[in-house]
Amino acid sequence: xxxxxxxxxxxxxxxxxxxxxxxxxxxxxxxxxxxxxxxxxxxxxxxxxxxxxxxxxxxxxxxxxxxxxxxxxxxxxxxxxxxxxxxxxxxxxxxxxxxxxxxxxxxxxxxxxxxxxxxxxxx
Amino acid sequence: xxxxxxxxxxxxxxxxxxxxxxxxxxxxxxxxxxxxxxxxxxxxxxxxxxxxxxxxxxxxxxxxxxxxxxxxxxxxxxxxxxxxxxxxxxxxxxxxxxxxxxxxxxx
Numbered sequence: 001x002x003x004x005x006x007x008x009x010x011x012x013x014x015x016x017x018x019x020x021x022x023x024x025x026x027x028x029x030x031x032x033x034x035x036x037x038x039x040x041x042x043x044x045x046x047x048x049x050x051x052x053x054x055x056x057x058x059x060x061x062x063x064x065x066x067x068x069x070x071x072x073x074x075x076x077x078x079x080x081x082x083x084x085x086x087x088x089x090x091x092x093x094x095x096x097x098x099x100x101x102x103x104x105x106x107x108x109x110x111x112x113x114x115x116x117x118x119x120x121x122x123x
Numbered sequence: 124x125x126x127x128x129x130x131x132x133x134x135x136x137x138x139x140x141x142x143x144x145x146x147x148x149x150x151x152x153x154x155x156x157x158x159x160x161x162x163x164x165x166x167x168x169x170x171x172x173x174x175x176x177x178x179x180x181x182x183x184x185x186x187x188x189x190x191x192x193x194x195x196x197x198x199x200x201x202x203x204x205x206x207x208x209x210x211x212x213x214x215x216x217x218x219x220x221x222x223x224x225x226x227x228x229x230x
Binding site for chain 1: 124154158160162166167168169170173174179180211213215218219220223224225
């Protein structure tokens, strides 16, 4: 069974770069029909889509974050990563990684999720 | 971007009752690419419905989705104690993907 696990620092200083990794187990990240995504939830607020990536390199980002975000894949480690630069307190959130499955019937969005990791931006 | 507005903000019901949650889009959702998630505190969201009406794997049949265009509904036919949570809709037909602000179903 597919499992996803986020990892990274829980505390990041303002203006620095937030870097998180999602390790995928139970299946190859290079499966052609899978996309991989990041979603976040600020304290007391709803969910926000950050972006998605296919192992082949195709990315899609939320325009509200596009100038600061990079999502990449490391196939050798079966991982994908999120870099968010120039962070502020507004980037404090629980960050989730998740899978999108592209089936013959269409996309199945975010059907498997990591447990989430809390990141606080503070000096 | 497509803005999703969920109503009501909070739904106060009892176990065994029927819950009807609404998700309205600011423009038509492409290919009925509308999903519903259940989210409980301290857990990751759980996919319930995709394609507006297709139940995800292992989702009980008391959960059903309907709608097209700009108006979508999640119905829980008979609330079980474990169904009390926050529910989000997501449109994934047009980039950027957007979530609604959530409906809390409480006792």
